[in-house]
Amino acid sequence: MTSVDGPVLPKLIGERVKRREDPRLIQGQATYVDDIKLPGMLHLAFKRSDIAHGVIKSIDTSAAAAIEGVELVITGAELAEHLGPMPIGTPFPAPDHFSVATDKVRYVGEPVAVVVAEDRYIARDAADAIEVEYDELPAVVDPEAAMEAGSATLHEGFERNIAVESYWGGTGVNPETAQPEDDSAVDAAFAEADVVVSQRMMNQRLAPNAMEPRGVVAHYEPGREYLTVWSATQNPHILRTLVAAMMGLGEHQVRAVAPEVGGGFGCKINIYGEEYTAAALSRLVKAPVKWIEDRTEAFLTTTHGRDLLGYIDLAAKSDGTITGLKARIIADIGAYEVLLTAMIPTLTGLMMNGVYRLPVVRHELTEVFTNKTPTDAYRGAGRPEGLYFLERAVDMVARELDMDPAEVRRKNFVPADEFPFATQGGLVYDSGNYEPCLDKALEVADWQGMLAERDAARAEGRIVGVGLSFYVEVCGLGPSAVVPTGGWEHSGVTVERGGKVTATTGASPHGQGNETTFAQMLADHFSIPFEDITILHGDTGVVKQGIGTFGSRSQAVGGAALISAAGKAGDKMKQFAAAMMTDQEVSPEDLVFEDGRIQVEGAPEVSKTFAEVADFAYVPVPLPAGMEPGVSEESFFEPENNTYPFGCHISMVEVDRETGETKLLKLIAVDDCGNVINPLIVEGQVHGGLAQGIGQAMFEEVVYDEDGQPVTASFMDYVMPRAADLPVFELDRTVTPTPINPLGAKGVGEAGTIGSTPCVINAAVDALAPFGVTHIEMPLRPERMWRLINEGGQS
């Protein structure tokens, strides 16, 4: 009989367990792509376009090729013999897009030729030595002007530069005709409204700025006909699929590895031309090749985010009841469609339902090509844009009616008993309970106190404002029907000898802390020490299958797959344990995991240790009838729906009357992401998201001049938020679990960027309201604020 005095293992789910990733990350002991050095490795440098739009007349590579240490110089047209146009992941029509431009350049930074050389310095010198002549074309910079007849066009077959046009509205879309069924209801709602607010609003272009830029090492081994690609990517399995297809290989011939990845924020979902180029050139020169993006390249060529112009109209009754929404949205998607480009703006319209009952909606979306860097997902991806437009408009209704912005929102909430709730756009919100979240936020912030504080400050001549926003977002992407790559996630759980556990996840983390949260879940599941568990990820040679990490899916989908695999492994452990205890007539169903033992529930003395059972599993003598040795199980989890977390953010700002500088005094965020595995990590995600959302509201913007030249291509001009710019955040939460997965967890990776941006702008508009200001465009540049203070109106 086993002794029952062993350590009691505390439950870890819900605990503030410190991230086990951090020591290696902050001590420089982690391996990023740039740390990978292979024998005989060569280096790539790209010659990039310095004009926004033009036809390539000639490329002279002779001087570059003559430099000692240069292996190969290849132009886009030559490379196209080895690499076809790049695949995209959306069903929309798209122009051909080659890894390296073949005949025309369409944005500053687009590659036109590649050098392979002995080291990075020689490669860069040679790239500089390439002479390119262009026939310059007029740059298309303004998306509205781009749609006018007579504008220069980027792509043949895309008249007026329009990539995608969509329209839906009324009370639904007729699936037969794809036409709105009862569009007249929208016009009627607006005609009957007591108040209509209309506003043109810009959701500016942003650069994601992951701390680690992109990078790739590709190694094609001709003898094995096998390609290994290391890349700073959010989704190595998708990388494997697409690189294999581009190289004419099968997935069995490609291994993709995402080593440590220093942030992605959506910009490392796309599989880029540099990744395909590295793979193709490794095969061509028969050597491993490496390319590491520099910061200038990151600004010019890594996908940008946002860049949506909205014409928003919101109708309401005089009591604040919202009666209709019209949104005409123009998305400036840049020069090409990459992996998810065209899909992101479609999420904006879908999420513009917000947390409200909206009787009628009309939504028009046009996606437009311009001579700028292509856009794709950026933290929040479509939701921040939609919620910004909506939450600004709701605030305008409150101001128009002189109502408390909190009360206008409360009045229009989808009530708790109406979940699951189907929106006009066809989404089904899984669960929600908005009023308690609003009440908690008002209480944590002391909303009435804040209003009094604002008024007192105003009486002293200070310029102070308060703002509020309430968001709902979509997480846990999410079922296969809506994700072109498949919407499932995969996990494997192996119980090792000695009772240790190795688990794999296809949700490849790049800052999310899955190694910690997933180990917490397994520690509780098996009731074994946290230290006895390793979570492996980011390597298709180790993790059998996977989709990746984006759309706040790693916990809600990846975590669910993990728990499912753990369930299977646990069942097998119990079968082995029961077999070891046949003399005590124990059946597997009676057994539970408790403090490192597998025991009869309530009878710790009838037990085996987890380690004993694990050892037995690998030397099962005698092998129990009908069983295979070992414990290594796997699961795919397919969610039946997305999850819809929500929250309320409140802020207070002060503006310097003389300079227009805005200071964020307070930010309160009450988020509801369902069940929380690790509050420390959830708060960390919220903090980072808030900084980025505040960054959009106050600091960041990618700016191009009228020739399509970027003017914010370095940190000397692109304003990143810094710690000193931010107040101490006050966080709290409500918990409304999701029924979509067994964990009840919804996802929280993007929440901070969604609620904070409109909340801060609402506060800024409130601050300047006494000057007659009704709207302020982002970011809150001091000069912009200074002009509004002096001139009033709108920016």
Next chain:
Amino acid sequence: MIPTAFEYRRAGSVAEALSLLQEGGPEAKLLAGGHSLIPMMKQRLAEPGLLIDIGGLDELRGIQETDGEIAIGAAMTHAEIAASDLLREQAPIVAETAAAIGDAQVRSRGTIGGSLAHADPGADLPAVMVALDATIALLGPNGERKVQAEDFFQDILTVDLGEDEIVTGVCFQACRSAAYAKLEQRASKFALVGVAAALTLDGGTCSSARVAVTGASSHAQRLSGVEGALAGASLPDGAASASAGAGDALDFVNEDLHGSEEYRRAMTAVFARRAIEAAAGRG
């Protein structure tokens, strides 16, 4: 972000640095903290063939006071200047300005000599040196030369410094009633507009003043209209009217994404007033 190839030499003395400069000719560049030069090399905006590192030379180090005159060696870093008790006591404007440069990394590497020699239009210390009427000491093949700060700064990134000369240090009279106020360019933290004011006070009255602006124009320069208006003004009350026209008097004003000409002119008046008020508060 990848510079062209260059040779690196660490000078053992100022004399050696001078002879290396002569040997190297136009290809040669002095390297101090590297926080202006190296970013330019990484962008290939500067492609020197030879770097002569003078950062650690003892001869260029030190902060001393003699008979009311303070001397700072060219290789003193912004962080060292910010931490100097002597400066905090006798010329607090210098320590405070150094403390407000860039961020901790920049302050730990960047030097006063480098900042003055480079003369970025948004650099902070040039305005302070002009307001303090500092003398900049230069050493070249023909010996030493001294230039008043207001003559040293000539145009954008242009100073009175020969290719074969080294800035060895600066000196100025101790002055407590001086202050610097700046509006930061939010990305770089350079001055969008920065104004330094050094006042001679007689009770609440200003008997004379030197006021200089940086960031607003091509180079640091005096705001003589403000100086004139301050003579005999009672402070702090007179600060606003004395500085009201400060920006309008500038010949050339920078304009970029972070601030239009109009805004910079307006901010010149605002920050002139703030600097004067702060300086008067020290009197």
